[in-house]
Amino acid sequence: MDSEGQKGWEVGVKFSPLDLIMNQIRRKRSATDRKTSARFLSRSSSGRVVISDQRETDGKEGRDGASDSDRSVCEGLRVSVTPAVPEATESEADQGWGRLCLFLQRLGKKADSHGLNLAHCDLTATDLLELATLLHCLPQLEEIDLSWNNLIGGSLSSLTSHLQQVARVRTLRLCSCRLNADDIASLGAALPSVPLLEVLDVSWNVGVGGGGLQGLLGDLVGRLPKLCVLDVSGNPLLAEDTQESDTGGFGQLAASLSHAPCLSRLVLQGCGLTSHSLKSLGGTLQQLPALRELDLSCNKGLSGGLSQLTAHLALLAHLESLDLHLCNLTHADLQALIQVVPSLGRLTELDVSSNKEVGGVVHSLVSSLLLPQLRRLPLNSCSLTAESFTAFALAVPYLSSVEVSWNKVVGGRLALLLDALEPSVIKELRLSSCHLTSDDLGHLAEVCGRGLLSSLRVLDLSYNGQAAAGAEAWAPLFTAGGLGGLGSLEVMDLSLRPAASASSAAWLPSLLSSLPRLPALTHLAMLRWGLGDQAQGQLRHSLRKRALHVEWDPPTGAGGQAPPPGDQDGPEEALSEE
Numbered sequence: 001m002d003s004e005g006q007k008g009w010e011v012g013v014k015f016s017p018l019d020l021i022m023n024q025i026r027r028k029r030s031a032t033d034r035k036t037s038a039r040f041l042s043r044s045s046s047g048r049v050v051i052s053d054q055r056e057t058d059g060k061e062g063r064d065g066a067s068d069s070d071r072s073v074c075e076g077l078r079v080s081v082t083p084a085v086p087e088a089t090e091s092e093a094d095q096g097w098g099r100l101c102l103f104l105q106r107l108g109k110k111a112d113s114h115g116l117n118l119a120h121c122d123l124t125a126t127d128l129l130e131l132a133t134l135l136h137c138l139p140q141l142e143e144i145d146l147s148w149n150n151l152i153g154g155s156l157s158s159l160t161s162h163l164q165q166v167a168r169v170r171t172l173r174l175c176s177c178r179l180n181a182d183d184i185a186s187l188g189a190a191l192p193s194v195p196l197l198e199v200l201d202v203s204w205n206v207g208v209g210g211g212g213l214q215g216l217l218g219d220l221v222g223r224l225p226k227l228c229v230l231d232v233s234g235n236p237l238l239a240e241d242t243q244e245s246d247t248g249g250f251g252q253l254a255a256s257l258s259h260a261p262c263l264s265r266l267v268l269q270g271c272g273l274t275s276h277s278l279k280s281l282g283g284t285l286q287q288l289p290a291l292r293e294l295d296l297s298c299n300k301g302l303s304g305g306l307s308q309l310t311a312h313l314a315l316l317a318h319l320e321s322l323d324l325h326l327c328n329l330t331h332a333d334l335q336a337l338i339q340v341v342p343s344l345g346r347l348t349e350l351d352v353s354s355n356k357e358v359g360g361v362v363h364s365l366v367s368s369l370l371l372p373q374l375r376r377l378p379l380n381s382c383s384l385t386a387e388s389f390t391a392f393a394l395a396v397p398y399l400s401s402v403e404v405s406w407n408k409v410v411g412g413r414l415a416l417l418l419d420a421l422e423p424s425v426i427k428e429l430r431l432s433s434c435h436l437t438s439d440d441l442g443h444l445a446e447v448c449g450r451g452l453l454s455s456l457r458v459l460d461l462s463y464n465g466q467a468a469a470g471a472e473a474w475a476p477l478f479t480a481g482g483l484g485g486l487g488s489l490e491v492m493d494l495s496l497r498p499a500a501s502a503s504s505a506a507w508l509p510s511l512l513s514s515l516p517r518l519p520a521l522t523h524l525a526m527l528r529w530g531l532g533d534q535a536q537g538q539l540r541h542s543l544r545k546r547a548l549h550v551e552w553d554p555p556t557g558a559g560g561q562a563p564p565p566g567d568q569d570g571p572e573e574a575l576s577e578e
Contacts, residue, residue, distance in 0.1 A: 096137035103130060113140045119147040119173070125155035132158050135165040143171040153178030153207065160190035169194045175231075176204040184208050188216040192223050200227060203267070204234035213238050218252045222259030230260075233269035233295070239277040254280040258287030266291060269323070270298040275305020282312035291316050295323040297351065306333035314343035321349040325378065329355040334365070341368040349376040353403065356381075362388035371398045380430070381406035389413060396420040401428040405460065411435030415443045423452045432493070433463035438473035445476040451485040458491045462525070465496040471506040471529075478510035484517050492521065495551075496528035504529040512542045525551045 101111045107121045116138065118131075123146065135141070144166070146152065146159075156179060163169070172194070174187075179202065191197060202213070213235055221227060232238060239250040254277075257263060266288075273281075273296060285291070294316070296302065296309075306329065313319070322344075324337075334357060341347065347370065352358050358365070359382045369377070377395055384392070384407040393416050396402055402417065404410055410417070411434055421429075447453060465471075474494070477483070496502060504526065515521070531539070531552055543550065 096134065100134045100137045103134060113138060115143040115145075116141060117143070117145045118149070119145045119175075121149060122151070123149040124151045125158070128152045128155055129158045132162040135159075135162045138166055139168070141166040141169055143173075144169055145171070145173040146177060147173045147175035147201070148177075150176065150178045153183060153205075154180055156183035157186035160186045163190045164193040167194055168196060170196050170226075171199040172197060173199070173201040174205070175201050176234075178207055179205040180207050184213060184216045188220050191220055195224070196226055197224050198226050198262075199229040200224070201229075201231040202235075203231045203269075206235060206237070208235060208237075214249055214253045218256045221253075221256045224260065226262055227260050228262045228290070229265040229267075230263060231265075231267040232271060233267045233298075234271075236270055236272040238268070238271040239273045239301075250277050251280040254284045257281075257284045261287070262290055263288050264290045264318075265293040267293075267295040268299070269295050272301060273299035274301040275308050278302055278305055278309040282309045285309075285312040286315045288316070290318060292318050293321040293323075294319065295321075297323045297325045297327060300326070300328040303328040304330050304333065307336040310336045310340045313340045316344070318346055319344055320346050321351075322347065323349075323351040324355070325351045325380075326354040329357055331357050331360065334358065334361045338364050338368045341365070342370070345370065346373070348373055350374075351376065351378050353378040353380040353382060356383040359383035359385055359388050363391035366391050366395050369395065371395055374398050375400045376403075378403040379407070380404065383407070384409050386413070390416065393417055393420045397422045398425065400425050401430075402426060403428070403430040405430050405432035405434065408433075408435045411440065412437050414440035418443060418447045418452075421447075421452065424455060426453065426456055428458040429453070429456060430458070430460040431464070432460050433497075436461070436464040441473050442476055445479070448477070448483060448485045454485055455488055456486060457488055457520075459486070459489060460491075460493045462493040462495040463497050465500055465502055465528075471502050471504065475507040475510055478507050478514055483511075483514040486518060488520050489518055490520050491523045493525040494529065495525045498528070501528050501530060504531060504535065508535055508538075512538055515542055515546070515548075521548060523549045527551055527553055 097111070104111050107118060107123075109118065109121070121127075123131075128146075156174075156177070172191075177183075179187075184202075187202075191200075202208075213232060217230075217232065221230070238253075250273075257266070268281075277299075278296075302309075306324075306327075313322075327333075329337075329352065334352070334355075337352075338361065341350070350369070352365075358379065362379070362382075362384065366377075371394070374395060375398070377392075377399060378401070379392060380403050382388075384404065386409055389404075389407070389409050392404070396417060397420055402421070404417070410431065414431070414434075414436060453459075483489075508529075508531070529552065539550065
């Protein structure tokens with residue numbers, strides 16, 4: 001996802017009494033009503049039709065699948081400390097567990113003594129209070145996820161006052177809960193009662209303001225010695241008041257990070273960082289020997305000041321991932337980065353996408369990287385030229401993810417990239433809005449047919465319909481030879497631009513006949529491709545025994561459909577016209 005497209009809840013937005021009533025009504029539905037059926041056909045709010053055979057799961061994976069990643073970076077940092085937790089009698093525990101099960105059943109969830117995942121559950125302040133009284137039933141609890149419940153903002157204290165009941169908690173996620181300053185204050189007062197906390201996510205709570213988070217984090221980080229993941233992204237006021245002094249504000253927060261020696265992942269995406277912020281942060285990096293992931297993306301204010309940080313990056317001996325996408329990096333910023341990259345001996349991921357100046361330094365950048373260990377170098381929307389695209393091809397054999405979307409220069413040159421792919425390495429291929437030609441699609445079909453993309457899991461060809469000279473150009477890709485070599489493919493996106501439309505009659509039969517050769521496919525997007533009644537019936541028939549999620553727009557007549565409203569321009573057009 002392009003992170004600038006994400007928006008947190010706007011400050012000052014209020015819910016009407018009707019909103020509150022409706023949320024209460026939705027919350028009182030039975031578990032049977034809330035659970036999804038094994039198979040359903042529905043229309044989204046945009047009018048698109050979705051066929052799905054997905055079952056509801058109670059997995060612990062959070063936003064963007066971050067739970068597994070966060071758990072892995074914390075592995076090996078845990079200590080065998082067992083905080084004292086009050087124990088109830090056996091009868092009281094049984095009764096309390098029963099109440100907890102009923103509470104979770106109303107939310108369509110199952111009780112888990114180690115994980116409490118209530119993200120996207122329309123929780124209200126009343127629910128939060130009830131949950132707080134049940135925490136004593138979960139003395140072994142290690143993970144709490146209340147993310148994306150915007151009605152609990154302003155009432156967090158009812159929960160935090162009971163956190164001592166679950167002192168073994170290692171992960172706490174409160175992403176996009178519309179938290180305010182009072183919530184943050186109560187959280188700060190309660191977190192010392194969970195000394196084993198390793199993962200803290202308070203991202204996308206824009207109503208908190210800068211001072212609230214600065215105060216909480218600056219005072220708290222030093223008291224959480226086991227903290228290894230801190231995510232405060234999507235809070236654009238976090239770095240406010242840092243223009244004139246290193247003391248106070250973000251400077252104080254940055255200094256406090258030196259008291260978190262176990263910190264391995266720091267996410268400051270979209271936090272309003274400036275060059276002065278980077279100066280404060282840079283001075284702290286030498287105190288973070290365990291840091292492996294640093295995300296500074298979507299901070300356009302740091303433009304021109306990256307050298308304030310790069311001078312200290314070489315001290316991060318274990319840094320594996322550096323994200324600087326959509327930071328409006330200047331040529332001077334990129335040159336400073338290129339100078340320090342050779343010192344980052346463990347770097348496997350470098351994201352400088354959505355920075356238009358990158359197109360002019362690709363050759364120098366690729367030359368500075370330790371290619372044998374590189375796995376990701378996204379160059380989406382980087383104003384690539386023919387020369388820089390050729391230079392990028394030198395890195396392609398080492399990459400597990402090749403991402404060059406929103407670069408028109410790719411059209412007509414795709415063979416250069418495909419011939420450089422390493423079959424056993426490549427897992428993702430993203431070519432959205434690349435002006436692909438019929439020859440490009442034909443070469444892709446040939447490569448697939450020869451089994452050179454047998455490990456591919458994600459294939460994004462969206463927004464290329466018009467440049468491919470008509471629907472007929474897609475047909476070879478869906479023949480038995482084309483898709484036969486994509487046995488590991490899980491996600492495929494063929495959607496057209498929002499204002500476009502075309503008939504799928506030329507290639508849909510081939511696609512349907514190829515589905516048995518795509519056993520791993522779980523998501524197929526084909527928005528704006530017209531489907532008649534007969535084609536819809538054939539698609540439903542083909543999917544009757546498949547756990548495959550399919551997206552398409554509903555037809556308005558026998559010959560096509562009305563495209564939904566939308567802007568045709570994508571990230572590249574927003575940056576520059578090539």
